[in-house]
Structure formats: C-alpha cells, structure tokens
Amino acid sequence: MGPLSGVKVVELQGIGPGPFCGMMLADMGAEIIRIDRAGAVGSAANPTDILARGRKSIGVDLKQPAGVETVLKLVEQADVLIEGFRPGVTERLGLGPDECLARNPRLVYGRMTGWGQTGTMAHAAGHDINYISLSGALHAIGEKDRNPVPPLNLVGDFGGGGMLLAFGIAAALFETARSGQGQVIDAAMTDGSATLMNAVFGLMNTDRWAAERGTNLLDGGAHFYGTYATADNKHISIGSIEPQFYALLLKTTGLDQEEDLPKQMNRQMWPLLHDKLATIFASKTRDEWDELMLGTDICYAPVLSFEEAMAHPHNQARKTFAEKDGVKQATPAPRFSRTVPELPSGAVAPGAHTDEILSGLGLSAEAVESLKQSGAVS
Numbered sequence: 001m002g003p004l005s006g007v008k009v010v011e012l013q014g015i016g017p018g019p020f021c022g023m024m025l026a027d028m029g030a031e032i033i034r035i036d037r038a039g040a041v042g043s044a045a046n047p048t049d050i051l052a053r054g055r056k057s058i059g060v061d062l063k064q065p066a067g068v069e070t071v072l073k074l075v076e077q078a079d080v081l082i083e084g085f086r087p088g089v090t091e092r093l094g095l096g097p098d099e100c101l102a103r104n105p106r107l108v109y110g111r112m113t114g115w116g117q118t119g120t121m122a123h124a125a126g127h128d129i130n131y132i133s134l135s136g137a138l139h140a141i142g143e144k145d146r147n148p149v150p151p152l153n154l155v156g157d158f159g160g161g162g163m164l165l166a167f168g169i170a171a172a173l174f175e176t177a178r179s180g181q182g183q184v185i186d187a188a189m190t191d192g193s194a195t196l197m198n199a200v201f202g203l204m205n206t207d208r209w210a211a212e213r214g215t216n217l218l219d220g221g222a223h224f225y226g227t228y229a230t231a232d233n234k235h236i237s238i239g240s241i242e243p244q245f246y247a248l249l250l251k252t253t254g255l256d257q258e259e260d261l262p263k264q265m266n267r268q269m270w271p272l273l274h275d276k277l278a279t280i281f282a283s284k285t286r287d288e289w290d291e292l293m294l295g296t297d298i299c300y301a302p303v304l305s306f307e308e309a310m311a312h313p314h315n316q317a318r319k320t321f322a323e324k325d326g327v328k329q330a331t332p333a334p335r336f337s338r339t340v341p342e343l344p345s346g347a348v349a350p351g352a353h354t355d356e357i358l359s360g361l362g363l364s365a366e367a368v369e370s371l372k373q374s375g376a377v378s
Contacts, residue, residue: 001029001339001340001341001342002027002028002029002030002332002336002339002340002341002342003028003029003336003339003341004025004028004029004030004170005029005030005339006029006031007025007029007030007031007079007080007173008030008031008033008077008078008079008080009022009025009030009031009032009033009078009079009080009081009082010033010035010071010074010075010078010080010081010082011032011033011034011035011055011081011082012035012071012081012082012083012084012085012090012095013034013035013036013037013040014083014084014085014112015084016084016128016153016157016161016162017084017112017156017157017158017161017162017165017189018082018083018084018112018162018165019051019052019162020051020157020158020161020162020163021082021110021112021161021162021163021165021166021169022034022051022052022054022055022082023050023051023052023053023054023162024162024163024166025080025166025169026053026054026055026344027053027054027332027333027341027343027344028332028341029339029341029342030080031056032054032055032056033055033056033057033058033074033078033353033357034052034055034056034057034058035058035060035062035071035074036057036058036059036060036350036351037059037060037061037062037350038059038060038061038067038351038375038376038377038378039061039378040059040350040351041059041349041350041351041354041378042350042351042378043349043350044349045346045347045348045349045352046347047325047326047327047346047347048327048347049347050327050329050330050347052346052347052348053329053343053344053345053346053347054344054345055347055348056348056352056353056356056357057348057349057350057351057352057353057354058070058074058351058353058354058357058358058377059350059351059354059377059378060376060377060378061375061376061377061378062093062095064374064375064376065094066371066374066376066377067376067377068093068094068095070358070361070371070376070377071095072094072095072099072100072103073361074357074361075095075100075103075104075107076103076104077104077360077361078104078107079106079107079108079173079176080107080108080109080110080169080173081100081107081108081109081110082110082112082165082169083095083109083110083111083112084111084112084113085113086113086123087113087117087118087122087123088123097109097111097184101182101184104182105180105181105182106176106180106181106182107182108169108172108173108176108182108183108185109182109183109184109185110165110168110169110172110185110187111184111185111186111187112161112162112165112187113186113187113188113189114126114127114128114130114131114156114161114188114189114190115131115134115188115189115190116186116188116190116191117186117188118186121134121190127153127156128150128153128155128156128157128161128189129150129153129156131156131160131161131188131189131190131193132150132151132155132156132160132189132190132193133148134190135160135189135190135191135193135194135197136194136197136201137155137156137160137193137194137196137197138150138155139213140197140200140209140213140216140219141213141219142213142214142219143213143214143220144212144213144214144215144221145214146214148213155193155196156189156192156193157189159192159193159196160189160190160191160192160193160194160195160196161187161189161192163192164187164189164191164192164195165185165187168185168187169185172185200218203216203217215267215270217241221267221270222241222270223270223271223273223274223276223277224238224239224240224241224246224249224264224273225238225239225240225241226238226274227303228277228278228281228282229278229281229282230281230282230284230285230286230288230289231282231283231284231285231288232285232286232287234285234286234302234303235286235302235303236281236286236289236293236300236301236302236303237300237301237302237303238293238298238299238300239299239300240298240299241299243264244297245297245298245299246264248296248297248298249298252292252293252296252298253277253280253281254280255273255276255277255280286302286303289302290302306328309321310328319331320333322343324343324346325346327346329343331343332344351377351378354372354377354378355368358371358377
C-alpha cells in the first residue's frame with residue numbers, strides 16, 4: 001500500500017548501496033524482481049539480510065544469450081532497472097542503457113557506482129571510505145590531532161549512494177509520467193557524499209569552519225555539542241547550540257554557578273569547558289542524567305545500543321523498529337498519511353520465484369522448462 005505501489009523494478013543483484021536503494025523502493029511498495037546469479041540457486045535464504053527484504057528472485061545466467069533475453073523481456077514490463085556494476089559491465093552483458101531503453105523507452109535506468117560513470121577514477125575499485133575521502137567528507141570527521149574516523153559506511157554507501165539513487169529514481173519517475181520518456185541516472189557516491197557536505201562547505205566558505213577536524217561547532221570541538229561518558233561507562237549526547245538551550249545546560253549541570261564563566265562561543269575556552277562538563281557528566285549514571293535532562297530543551301539524548309533503541313518508549317510509540325521472522329530491523333520511513341507502507345517480507349532464496357516470474361512474462365510451461373534445461377535460468 002506504499003506510495004510506489006504498482007511500480008515494477010528489475011534489480012541486477014549486487015552488494016551495498018544498490019540493495020539499499022532496492023530496499024527503500026520495496027519499503028515504499030514497489031515490486032522488485034532481483035536477478036540473482038544462476039549459480040546461487042540452491043542457496044538458502046539469509047533472513048538477516050535486511051537490505052534484501054521485499055524482493056522476488058529469479059536465477060539467471062547472464063553469460064547465456066537466452067538469459068540476457070529473459071532479463072530484457074522483464075525490462076519491457078518494468079518501470080525501473082537498478083545496476084551497481086563498474087562502468088561498462090552491463091554494456092558488455094548486453095544489458096546496457098541502449099539495449100534496455102530500445103526495449104522500453106519509458107524505462108528509468110539507475111546506475112550506482114562509487115566514482116561515477118565518468119572521470120579519471122571511474123574504472124578503479126573502491127569502497128565507501130575511499131569515495132568519502134575524495135569528496136572531502138572524511139577529512140572533516142574525527143577528533144583533533146587524530147586520524148579521520150570512518151562514520152561506518154553511512155555517508156558513502158547509504159546516504160550518498162543508495163538513498164541518492166532512490167531519490168533520483170523517484171524524481172525520474174515523476175518526470176517520465178509527464179514526458180513519457182525514460183532516462184539514465186548516474187548516481188555516484190563521491191557526488192552524493194559531497195552533496196551531504198554542502199552545509200559544512202557553506203561554513204567553510206565564510207571561514208566559520210576550521211580545516212582542523214575536532215575543533216568546530218558540529219564535529220565534537222564544541223563542549224556543548226558532543227558526547228560524554230557517564231559514571232556507569234555509558235554515554236550521553238548533548239546539542240545545546242542555541243543560547244537558551246545552552247543556559248539550561250549550564251543551570252542543570254551547575255556550571256552557571258561558576259564566576260567568570262567564559263562565553264559560549266569563545267573557541268579558545270572550549271577545551272577547558274569540555275573538561276569541566278566531562279567531570280560533571282562522569283559523576284552520575286546515564287539513567288540519572290536521563291531523569292534530569294531527557295525531554296528538556298537542553299537537546300539531550302542517551303547514546304543507545306541497538307537493543308536499547310528498540311526498547312525506548314519514543315521509538316516504540318513511532319514503531320521505528322520491528323521484529324519479523326525473528327529478525328529485528330528498522331521499519332520503512334518516512335511516514336505517509338494515506339499510502340502507508342508496510343514492512344515487506346524478508347529476504348528470499350535465490351531463484352525462489354523463477355517459475356512465477358517467467359509465467360508472468362506469458363511463457364508457457366514448456367518454454368519455462370526449456371530455459372531451465374538450457375541453464376539460462378535456474
């Protein structure tokens with residue numbers, strides 16, 4: 001019942017940002033047919049592969065012309081194709097944009113790479129950490145006088161990659177509904193992670209952001225925006241940027257009683273004030289600070305583990321997490337008032353829907369069996 005209900009997507013099996021994009025589309029109600037390798041058929045479903053939820057699967061040997069032709073027949077009925085190979089791979093397989101758009105001129109052809117389809121690095125191998133290094137994002141993340149810290153693979157693979165492609169697909173589908181024409185989307189994690197940095201780049205343009213990481217407003221340099229350890233070796237986070245929120249932080253911690261307290265934006269005094277707050281926060285447990293600060297305008301939250309986050313009353317009220325078939329996971333987001341998305345089915349075994357998918361193409365039982373016997377599909 002999601003807003004993309006009725007949209008048909010062909011996904012060439014991959015890893016990381018491509019499947020994340022597919023998950024987002026499936027979460028919104030799109031029908032996703034994943035093209036798995038024929039050699040993977042017979043493997044069991046991996047229920048913990050959350051990014052693979054909401055798919056149907058067909059096993060195809062893309063080295064066989066009949067296998068490629070099967071995918072092209074699926075493309076004829078699809079609205080979107082997603083691929084995450086290096087530039088030129090789908091062209092060599094006979095499934096490039098030219099071949100697919102010739103079969104379906106309305107097709108939105110989504111390409112997901114790290115470096116992009118063009119540029120001096122386009123054909124090089126890489127991972128999230130490399131893509132966000134080249135875009136300038138990683139340089140800004142970490143503590144002062146320490147190495148940059150990879151923010152998991154959230155900035156490149158997912159925020160600047162899979163989510164960027166999902167947005168591009170949604171935008172392209174909107175345009176196709178008007179023009180009747182498809183197009184190719186070149187989504188690169190270098191581009192996406194650079195886009196995510198635009199607010200910080202804006203500060204850099206006005207000299208309000210120092211090149212040295214760990215010394216700025218939002219990178220842990222400010223004593224009023226960061227994390228602190230508590231007496232029970234847990235952590236809390238504060239983000240008291242606005243003056244009125246900062247005043248409440250000082251009052252609650254007792255720092256407002258100190259004479260000649262430096263002004264909030266006196267950067268030279270940030271390390272000293274950070275040490276003062278660290279000592280204060282270490283004097284109570286995280287639960288004790290929750291009692292004093294949670295729900296106030298201090299801009300405070302405890303730093304929760306995954307299990308703790310699932311159990312938190314706020315997340316439970318919003319149904320942010322769910323457990324399905326024994327797998328704990330985040331639910332589809334964002335929320336919609338009418339076309340409410342449902343949590344899709346879990347990951348399926350490769351080739352689990354081969355017969356169903358081929359029958360949906362109008363192939364007879366004999367034609368399906370012939371494809372199987374040839375090894376073109378499994």
